[in-house]
Amino acid sequence: MDVTLQLPLREIPARIRQRQLSAREFVRATIEYIERTDAHLQAWVEIDRDGALREAERLDLLAARGTVLPLHGVPVGLKDVIDVAGLPTRAAFAPLGDRPAQADAAIVARLRELGAVVLGKTHTTQLAFADPAPTRNPWVPDRTPGGSSSGSAAAVAARQVPLAIGTQTAGSVVRPAAYCGVVGFKPSLGWFPLDGVVPLAWSLDHLGLFARSVEDVAYAYVALRAHQRLELPLLSEPPRLLLLVDFLELAESEVAEHLQDVARRFREAGARVEERRLPVDVQQLLAVHHVIMFGEMGALHQQALERSPDAYGPRLRAAVEVGQIVPTGALLHARRLRRRLAALLEDFLAQADAALLPTASGPAPDRSTTGDRRFQAVWTLLGTPAISVPSGLTRDGLPLALQLVGRYGHDRRLLNVAAWAERILPALPPPPLA
Amino acid sequence: MTDRVHDPNEWLRFLEAAAQVRFGEARTLALAEELRTMAQSIARILAEPLDFDDEPPADLLSERHSR
Numbered sequence: 001m002d003v004t005l006q007l008p009l010r011e012i013p014a015r016i017r018q019r020q021l022s023a024r025e026f027v028r029a030t031i032e033y034i035e036r037t038d039a040h041l042q043a044w045v046e047i048d049r050d051g052a053l054r055e056a057e058r059l060d061l062l063a064a065r066g067t068v069l070p071l072h073g074v075p076v077g078l079k080d081v082i083d084v085a086g087l088p089t090r091a092a093f094a095p096l097g098d099r100p101a102q103a104d105a106a107i108v109a110r111l112r113e114l115g116a117v118v119l120g121k122t123h124t125t126q127l128a129f130a131d132p133a134p135t136r137n138p139w140v141p142d143r144t145p146g147g148s149s150s151g152s153a154a155a156v157a158a159r160q161v162p163l164a165i166g167t168q169t170a171g172s173v174v175r176p177a178a179y180c181g182v183v184g185f186k187p188s189l190g191w192f193p194l195d196g197v198v199p200l201a202w203s204l205d206h207l208g209l210f211a212r213s214v215e216d217v218a219y220a221y222v223a224l225r226a227h228q229r230l231e232l233p234l235l236s237e238p239p240r241l242l243l244l245v246d247f248l249e250l251a252e253s254e255v256a257e258h259l260q261d262v263a264r265r266f267r268e269a270g271a272r273v274e275e276r277r278l279p280v281d282v283q284q285l286l287a288v289h290h291v292i293m294f295g296e297m298g299a300l301h302q303q304a305l306e307r308s309p310d311a312y313g314p315r316l317r318a319a320v321e322v323g324q325i326v327p328t329g330a331l332l333h334a335r336r337l338r339r340r341l342a343a344l345l346e347d348f349l350a351q352a353d354a355a356l357l358p359t360a361s362g363p364a365p366d367r368s369t370t371g372d373r374r375f376q377a378v379w380t381l382l383g384t385p386a387i388s389v390p391s392g393l394t395r396d397g398l399p400l401a402l403q404l405v406g407r408y409g410h411d412r413r414l415l416n417v418a419a420w421a422e423r424i425l426p427a428l429p430p431p432p433l434a
Numbered sequence: 435m436t437d438r439v440h441d442p443n444e445w446l447r448f449l450e451a452a453a454q455v456r457f458g459e460a461r462t463l464a465l466a467e468e469l470r471t472m473a474q475s476i477a478r479i480l481a482e483p484l485d486f487d488d489e490p491p492a493d494l495l496s497e498r499h500s501r
Contacts, residue, residue, distance in 0.1 A: 189494070203493055284482065287475035294472065321461065322468045325452035330476045336489045337479055383494060 002029045009162050009216040013072035013115065016063050023063070023073030027056040027117050030075045034119070034160045040141070041433055042134045043155035045080045047120040048087060055117050062115075069115030070223040076111055077155050077164035079148075080121040081128050083196035084108050091198045092126040092133065095308045105196025107165060107207055107224075114223050119161060122151025128167055128200045129297075130370050131313030137179060137364050138433035139398055146176030146360075147370030149210070153180040156210040159434045163220055164210040169200040169293060171360075171376025173208030174388035174403060178359035179371060181390045181399030181428045183418075185209045185217045186376075187411045189383025192224065201296035203335075204289070204380055214389060214422045218415040232415055238270035239353035239417045241404075245275050246282050247375055252362040258400050259358050262391050262425070266356075269424045273356065279348050280341055286374055288341065289381040291326060291334040298323025342382045346407060349384065354404040354417045359388040363398035375403065385411040387418045390428045399428060440481040446473035 004026060007015070015021035031049055038044050052075070059073055078084055081091045083101035085108075090096055103109075108118060123133040125148040133150040137143040138158040145154040149166025153176030156164050166173045168186045177184020186208040199205055211217040218232050243263050248256045263273045278285075301320040305312065312320065349355060361372045379386040384405050391402045404421065406414030438444040449469045453462040462469075 284478060287478040290472065290475040291479060318465055318468045321453070321457055321465060322449070322472050325449055325456055326472065326476070327448075330480060333482075333484065334479050335493065336484050337482055338494050339492060340484070340489055342494055 002033065005030060005033055005159055007162070008213065009071075009074060009211060009219050012074050012162070013068050013070060016059075016073050017068040021073070023056040023059040023117065024053060026073055027052050027075055027119070030119065030161065034155075037158060037160060037433065041136055041138060041154055041158055041160075043122055043151040043158065043160060044077070045090065045121040045123055045151070046087060048084070048118065051086065052117050052119050055112075059115055059117070071111065071163075071220065072115035074116045074163055075119045075161050076116045077119055077122040077152055077161045078108060079128075079152050079164070079166045080124045081167055081198040082108060082165060084118055084121065087121060089198060090121075091128070092124055094311045095304060096198075101196070103196065106193040108196065110192075110224055111165075116163070122149070122155055122164060124148050125150060125370060126313045126316050127198065128169060128172060129313075129319060130315040132367055132370055136367070136433070138431035139181060140364070140396075141433065142366060143364040143398065144179065144367045144370050146179035146364060148172040149176050149208070150370070152210050153177050153182060153184065156180070156182045156212060157431055157434070159430060162211060162216060166208050166210060167197060167200070168206045168208050168376070168380055169204045170289065170373040170380055171371075173206070173210070174359050174376050174386055175371050175373065177210055177388040178390075178401035178403075179364035179399065181401075181431060183211055183214050183217045183390070184388045185221060185415070186380065186386045187221065188385045188408050191411065199300060201293045202300070203296060204293055206380065214387070214415065214418045217387070218419065221411070221415065232412060232419060235416050235420045238266075238272070239420055240272040241266065241274070241354055241356045241417075242276045242349075242352045243273050244278060244355050244357040246278050247357040250282070250361055250374065251358050254394055255358045255360075255362055255400060258392055259356070259402060262402055263356065265424055266421065274352070279344050282374070282378065285341060285378045285381060288334045288337050289377045291330055292338065292381070294319050294323035295326040295331040295334070296323070298326060338381060342408070345382050345384070349405065349407045354406050354414055357403050357405070359401040359403040363394045363396070363400060379405050382408070384408050385414045387414060389418050389422055389425065391425050393428065440477055442473045442477040445476045446470055449473055
């Protein structure tokens with residue numbers, strides 16, 4: 001593999017500025033690497049080779065005139081539920097057809113404004129729910145890469161692209177990130193407009209980012225949010241963390257033991273890590289998420305299910321059908337409870353810099369499923385920022401990951417804590433399929 | 435229903451009846467596991483009393499945006 005394909009994100013515009021790298025050559029090398037590696041991995045639905053090379057040439061001209069943007073020449077993959085003008089948004093759902101999107105989604109327009117080069121579309125599970133995508137896990141091909149942002153996570157893990165965008169309605173960013181051994185960041189609810197993104201459950205849908213390091217994710221996030229400083233300041237002292245016992249009890253033993261070992265390392269590095277229980281039952285939080293998610297999915301698909309029942313995968317169809325018979329009273333009750341729980345958890349999370357838990361209950365399972373959403377859905381429900389950071393490998397060589405959760409709106413603080421944690425943890429090697 | 439609102443079995447009967455009417459016998463059978471877990475979720479959340487005046491069904495997202 002061309003070593004430039006492994007550059008940290010901020011190095012790409014820096015090298016273009018110094019004329020050590022041309023955007024066109026970098027994008028061309030990236031596409032050629034994807035073409036060599038994707039037949040087996042299947043992370044990509046479509047590569048817009050011509051469009052990407054044209055855009056890279058334009059960026060080289062811009063750089064020659066002295067303008068270098070924060071994501072200048074950075075190739076990016078978009079989950080195929082996100083509109084890119086001129087490309088179809090298929091969402092693995094045949095009724096959406098092959099008609100090209102008329103306009104870019106808001107996140108795509110912002111990425112282009114920052115100089116990123118849209119390479120193409122990455123595989124998603126059907127409509128970002130739970131019927132598996134064709135993508136393989138780059139660590140062990142017979143395991144799932146997770147879902148629903150399967151292609152985005154696998155493409156970043158396989159070094160095909162340094163940055164990819166996904167969506168999360170339950171656990172669809174942080175879980176695939178964990179299974180694939182990359183960093184996945186779901187910022188606070190509403191952090192970026194969802195215009196041009198195919199919805200799954202509108203009050204729960206979030207956009208999220210995948211990259212190879214916390215530094216890369218933070219760099220992209222800060223640029224997207226138009227913060228003036230692209231550097232995140234380092235923590236002035238080791239963080240205070242709440243180790244969530246509730247989730248250790250639900251996790252597989254290897255995962256729970258691993259996270260206790262991570263907590264020990266953090267303590268040795270000076271962090272205050274306190275074992276705590278959530279102030280509410282995890283099952284209650286999951287029940288609220290379940291009723292809202294399925295209820296909203298049912299409402300969204302009222303007409304499409306009538307028209308094309310056979311186009312639905314079995315899991316999506318079942319969820320939509322059940323969602324259509326959830327009583328309105330239960331859905332409203334769930335929404336009211338959501339507000340209460342968010343307030344309770346806000347107070348709980350305010351006691352520390354972040355909560356610490358495993359990102360998933362176990363390592364990547366087989367490809368018949370996209371994995372267990374329980375450890376991620378809680379934070380999606382509450383709208384709090386959550387980040388998954390690779391933390392080691394199982395005895396079978398599959399990635400393990402920790403999840404850090406911050407207070408709503410304290411996304412940059414959470415990135416600071418994650419950057420601190422990443423420095424304590426051993427870096428994972430590239431996966432075998434990279 | 436009111437006095438049995440915490441009972442997942444009661445909710446399962448309700449959901450099965452609704453599924454029969456809406457989707458027919460074969461789909462209701464196919465949905466058995468999903469109906470059971472949804473019945474548990476509904477019973478669990480409705481067991482939690484709310485203060486009707488202080489806890490309106492406002493959307494969390496719009497509420498957070500208005501902060």
